[in-house]
Amino acid sequence: xxxxxxxxxxxxxxxxxxxxxxxxxxxxxxxxxxxxxxxxxxxxxxxxxxxxxxxxxxxxxxxxxxxxxxxxxxxxxxxxxxxxxxxxxxxxxxxxxxxxxxxxxxxxxxxxxxxxxxxxxxxxxxxxxxxxxxxxxxxxxxxxxxxxxxxxxxxxxxxxxxxxxxxxxxxxxxxxxxxxxxxxxxxxxxxxxxxxxxxxxxxxxxxxxxxxxxxxxxxxxxxxxxxxxxxxxxxxxx
Numbered sequence: 508x509x510x511x512x513x514x515x516x517x518x519x520x521x522x523x524x525x526x527x528x529x530x531x532x533x534x535x536x537x538x539x540x541x542x543x544x545x546x547x548x549x550x551x552x553x554x555x556x557x558x559x560x561x562x563x564x565x566x567x568x569x570x571x572x573x574x575x576x577x578x579x580x581x582x583x584x585x586x587x588x589x590x591x592x593x594x595x596x597x598x599x600x601x602x603x604x605x606x607x608x609x610x611x612x613x614x615x616x617x618x619x620x621x622x623x624x625x626x627x628x629x630x631x632x633x634x635x636x637x638x639x640x641x642x643x644x645x646x647x648x649x650x651x652x653x654x655x656x657x658x659x660x661x662x663x664x665x666x667x668x669x670x671x672x673x674x675x676x677x678x679x680x681x682x683x684x685x686x687x688x689x690x691x692x693x694x695x696x697x698x699x700x701x702x703x704x705x706x707x708x709x710x711x712x713x714x715x716x717x718x719x720x721x722x723x724x725x726x727x728x729x730x731x732x733x734x735x736x737x738x739x740x741x742x743x744x745x
Contacts, residue, residue: 522561523557523561523562523564523565523568525555526555526557526561526562526565527565527568527569527597528597528601529555530545530569531569531572531574531597531598532604532605534569534585535574535591535602535604535605536601536604537605540585541585541586541588542584542585543585544581544582544583544584544585545583545585547582569583570583572591572597572598573591573595573598574586574591574592594684596684596687599688603688603691611688612692615688616692616733616736618685619685619689619733619736620733622678622685623669623732623733624730625726626666626669626670626673626678626729627713627716627725627726627728628722628725628726628729629673629678629722630669630670630672630673630717630725631716631717631719631720631721631722631724631725632722633673634672634720638668638672639672639718641668642665642669642714642717644664644668645661645668646707646714648660648661648664649661649662649706649707649710650703650707652703655694655697655698658703658706659693659694659697662706663690663693665710666682666689667679667686669713670682670683672717692736695743696736696739696740696743698743699739699742705735705739706735709731709732709735710732712724712728712731712732713728713729713732715728
């Protein structure tokens with residue numbers, strides 16, 4: 508996991524990647540509006556001091572991410588937001604960067620509430636011994652952590668291990684796509700005093716329910732953990 512956070516992205520050395528990042532941020536932030544036409548190729552090549560082939564490669568990337576479309580004699584136009592590929596890692600990264608923290612946390616909390624309790628419910632029915640050992644290993648890492656930084660990675664692996672234990676490739680993939688916002692969420696809520704004292708018992712309850720093949724308890728334990736996450740965020744942001 509990169510140590511860059513959503514407020515401090517790692518600069519790209521690639522010319523076309525830099526253009527993708529800067530235009531992507533402008534589009535996702537609303538600086539360039541939906542259905543608005545981008546400046547001409549000539550103007551943007553001049554602005555970014557790049558050749559047309561380099562610029563066209565950048566536009567191909569933005570098109571592939573669902574942010575724009577290009578038409579002959581029209582140029583490149585920003586697509587409506589509902590057509591953006593929001594789970595694309597770059598688009599999600601830009602969304603985190605340009606959305607007010609409280610607003611994004613609320614959105615993420617809703618997504619987590621839809622997904623995580625059901626992932627735990629399914630995992631409690633489908634997890635095999637290897638899956639449970641993987642979840643246990645992540646929990647042990649959380650337990651052994653002595654700093655917030657050491658705590659975050661096993662916490663993320665705990666949730667990914669539960670998703671993997673569903674034996675549903677699409678659910679596991681969706682969970683991986685949400686790692687970046689999950690990381691940012693944990694970084695914020697981990698600022699609460701006595702992090703392990705609050706967090707470990709709730710994660711342990713999820714693990715125990717999955718071990719006991721108890722789907723209803725696993726779902727309930729996950730909901731309790733998410734309620735605690737919201738409480739921690741509200742406490743920190745007061």
